Amino acid sequence: MIPSHVSIIMDGNGRWAKQRGKERFYGHIEGVESVRACVEAAVETGVKYLSIFAFSEENWGRPQDEVVSLMELMVKAMAAEMDSLDKNGVRFMVIGNREHLSDSLKSTIDSCMKRTASNTTLTLVVFLSYSGKWDILQAAKKLASDYAGDPEGLAAVSEADFSKYLSTASIPDPDLIIRTSGECRLSNYLLWQGAYSELLFVDTLWPDFKKEEFRKALESYSKRDRRYGKVK
Numbered sequence: 546m547i548p549s550h551v552s553i554i555m556d557g558n559g560r561w562a563k564q565r566g567k568e569r570f571y572g573h574i575e576g577v578e579s580v581r582a583c584v585e586a587a588v589e590t591g592v593k594y595l596s597i598f599a600f601s602e603e604n605w606g607r608p609q610d611e612v613v614s615l616m617e618l619m620v621k622a623m624a625a626e627m628d629s630l631d632k633n634g635v636r637f638m639v640i641g642n643r644e645h646l647s648d649s650l651k652s653t654i655d656s657c658m659k660r661t662a663s664n665t666t667l668t669l670v671v672f673l674s675y676s677g678k679w680d681i682l683q684a685a686k687k688l689a690s691d692y693a694g695d696p697e698g699l700a701a702v703s704e705a706d707f708s709k710y711l712s713t714a715s716i717p718d719p720d721l722i723i724r725t726s727g728e729c730r731l732s733n734y735l736l737w738q739g740a741y742s743e744l745l746f747v748d749t750l751w752p753d754f755k756k757e758e759f760r761k762a763l764e765s766y767s768k769r770d771r772r773y774g775k776v777k
């Protein structure tokens with residue numbers, strides 16, 4: 546049983562670097578290598594959607610120099626990886642609140658998304674400046690404006706209708722959400738979309754999470770019994 550959509554909360558970069566007596570940023574650099582390894586493993590195993598929580602709305606509150614270098618790292622990594630992603634049939638998407646992103650990051654994202662838009666082997670979604678509550682709130686605001694003066698229409702709105710207002714409308718809900726580094730929480734990630742996701746918390750720090758760990762996670766998922774609140 547291969548999950549269609551695997552989502553990863555990448556955690557532990559700072560601790561990984563500290564264990565080696567290095568600056569936190571060193572962990573983020575190795576973290577990009579883990580993203581590459583997981584993309585390769587996802588393609589090899591037939592996973593159709595791989596998403597990663599790269600930066601939360603709350604992460605803007607980190608020290609300014611870390612935020613700036615993380616954003617620069619993302620621009621660099623996207624530019625450096627795009628040829629290989631495109632060649633391997635990977636469609637690249639970024640989802641999140643674009644308000645605080647720099648112009649150079651936005652234009653890099655737009656050109657990468659445009660270039661890979663018709664690829665079908667794997668969709669790689671980077672959640673950037675994203676939070677679950679932000680997503681639900683922006684969806685509720687759009688819905689409220691669409692249904693202003695239409696109480697009957699509003700009363701008939703279903704969960705499926707509401708989902709279309711979320712920033713994730715074009716991708717399926719995650720089957721499996723993995724969080725690395727031993728922390729056992731969702732940290733305001735896919736709150737609506739993860740309602741019935743299988744959760745897997747592993748002790749491995751993100752820079753150490755490579756192909757073998759990805760395959761092990763799929764193996765663990767294959768043993769889960771998904772009942773969606775029903776009885777088998």
Ligand code: FPP
Pocket residue numbers: 555556557558559560561573574576577580598599600604615618619622623671726751
């Ligand atoms: C969590 O570790 C990691 C992050 C907040 C950033 C992860 C971002 C990347 C690896 C870049 C991804 C690249 C692309 C192209 C999208 P932490 O800093 O919270 O670690 P700690 O909990 O040990 O402090």
